Amino acid sequence: MGSTIQAIRGTRDILPEEVGYWQKVEATAREILGKAAYREIRTPIFEQTSLFERGIGEATDIVGKEMYSFKDRGDRSITLRPEGTAGAVRSYIENKLHALGGVQRLWYTGPMFRYERPQAGRQRQFHQIGVEVLGSGDPRADVEVIAIATDLLQSLGLQNLHLDINSVGDREDKQRYRQVLVDYLTPYKEELDPDSQDRLTRNPLRILDSKDQRTIEIAENAPRMWDYLSPESGRHFAQVQQMLTELGISYQLNHRLVRGLDYYTHTAFEIISDNLGAQATVCGGGRYDGLVKELGGPETPAVGWAIGLERLIVLLQQLDSTTPQANLDFYLVSRGTDAEANSLILAQKLRHSGFSVELDLSGSAFSKQFKRADKSGATACLILGDEEAANQTVQLKILATGAQQSLSQTALLATAAELLQRG
Template sequence: MGAIQAIRGTRDILPDEVGYWQRVEAIAREVMQRAAYREIRTPIFEQTDLFERGIGEATDVVSKEMYSFKDRGDRPLTLRPENTAGAVRAFIEHSLHAQGGTQRLWYLGPMFRYERPQAGRQRQFHQLGVEVLGSADPRADAEVIAVATDFLRAIGLQNLSLEFNSIGDGSDRQTYREALVNYLTPFREELDEDSQMRLTRNPLRILDTKDATTQKILENAPSILDHLSPESKARFDQVQQMLTDLGIAFNINARLVRGLDYYTHTVFEIQSADLGAQATVCAGGRYDGLAAELGGPDTPAVGWASGLERLILLLQQIQPLPIAPLDFYGVSRGDRAQAFALVVAQRMRQLGFSADLDLSGSAFGKQFKRADRSGAIACLIIGDAEAESSTVQLKWLKSGEQEEIALANLEGMAPELRQKIAKGREEA
């Protein structure tokens, strides 16, 4: 039998890459805390009905991409393909609306969609997202875009562009839907296969097509912006002015729609050119009708999500991963020395230092070579003589200076050792 491998569309995040993830996650927590967003953690599987009602049965996500199954109780369940529906379900179930005011939530975790795996897109993928529930104020729209921009810039992305649009309310979209269908129907046979199916089920999604022939047909299609009510148009203008006041440049893209049925009014994508081609790194919008659709109170809301795999891919291209600093590397020879070395390394860790202990049992020469490659500032050298006297030979790797320290004196010498390590790191 062959070795078992990871399932297609999933991948292992190995130690050499994990540092990027930890950095992005730490920055996300800091940015969210500054903006007064509170973290929420929801289950990775939900009732299938949540996504069918919330996202829309005619969407590609529900019709083609969900991982759905029945459990032993014959209940239809689905691994979450996105987390807005789950966050709103939790908002309703736990009566967060009863707390009054605006609920600012954020989340980070794995999602699941059955798509063709490619660079930056997996069947198990990770999203960072925010949801602002309970505010119809256009400032909420501008705020979530500003928070997204702060986060993306904080992790190191600079060449960002904001694609921005309004798809109006339900009445606006119905009027526009009719106009779009009337325009496209004479071209039905020329449309790509997906667009032909969407013409009757979800015609606005045709605007997202990547098919060149359909894109050419859409060049003269009616614009959603010409079908906004005066109220929707005024709201759109307000958000634009707020973004301008915040110094956030944007491009109005009348063809921008989102793939999920719950969106209303503001929709947006933030793209990065750091790889030389435009790539969406964050997307979202307003979804005022979702809470009511899921059986909760009428609750205005706006949010976004960002795929971490794509962000990590970008970061790996544009910046090196900082190496985690190592203070001490321990080498030992002899049975008593090896046992005592474990005690010394653990004591160093308890005092707040980082320490790596060579467990190979190989000759001192090979251990010293690994110490040099480790990036440590100093080497802890322990033989049976040191084990007998409860001491350690401390060698500063850059200068070659060596000193003997008693284990009993380590705590008292800790401040001095920290100063020497800091100096050694500056000189490295």
């Protein structure tokens, strides 16, 4: 026999024991986003490479170092999506969603791909839930998306979260500040880490985001971006802060928060967990007013965020080590030719009546099937032998109490809900 094939480094299987957490997150997101009139969009997992080069920015780490790009058979350069916004914006433009008028509130979930060092809560294939609000430059849109992210995380029971915000201004503010920052950092060039030395000419704002200790110390005394905002950008940022305060959402200003993508303007924010160690950001986002136009669409202000699901699920598992389980009503055991045939019919009738039923297919001795029934988490065990099959009866055993009774299958179907409740 050949050697066994294993999952590729940086990918992992999400097994049934863990999937309950994922389903809980997805169901909670669907409910909260639905109540706020966000509609789900599903875009392809791969796109033309140029979409991400233009959208995210060629000087970013994602485009420079982390994309899974390849040539297809038509010699086109294709990239597995490293994030969700660029694809959503491409779809918005291509499908002329702007022609519908008003504000488009979109959300998505699914796998993303980045070639980086795998670690706790960070995989090469990872998953995100994200939202995009396209068509509003109002600071209320910035605050709405932050409030919804906060609602979602709190509804899942997360604590020890805090919100960091910053403003990176508009394109002109950014250019003006970029020069101020380069002037400040240049004398320290030799003390910066190699990545930051490289970024000094290509993408100096990202130096503020460095994890290198000496670079952090130097960046700590850098001029603050918010001191270089135009009056209009300053007003936008002040309104965002005021509305967060009015909503009772506490925040702190973080002048080193720039986010990793070139398309951000004005508000940038992160929701951070104190329970995650170094990889602390659970949700990151901000405003990106120039991206739709950059990708060939009309001038369209926009704001959004993404939540990394792997990190979120690490936090949920810390909170509650018991996997959320689907409640099972009946575990059905049977033995004998007629009983086994009858058990499938009875299981289907109960399922059609709205009950959840696990049918034991092992054909093993009743004693072994009973052990599995006890472990199943079901409310009741149904027992069918050939005698029950012949008489169209069934034994019902309430697993918590051990109380057992014989009744006709017709009576079971008519009163199952009452019997489970009484049990």
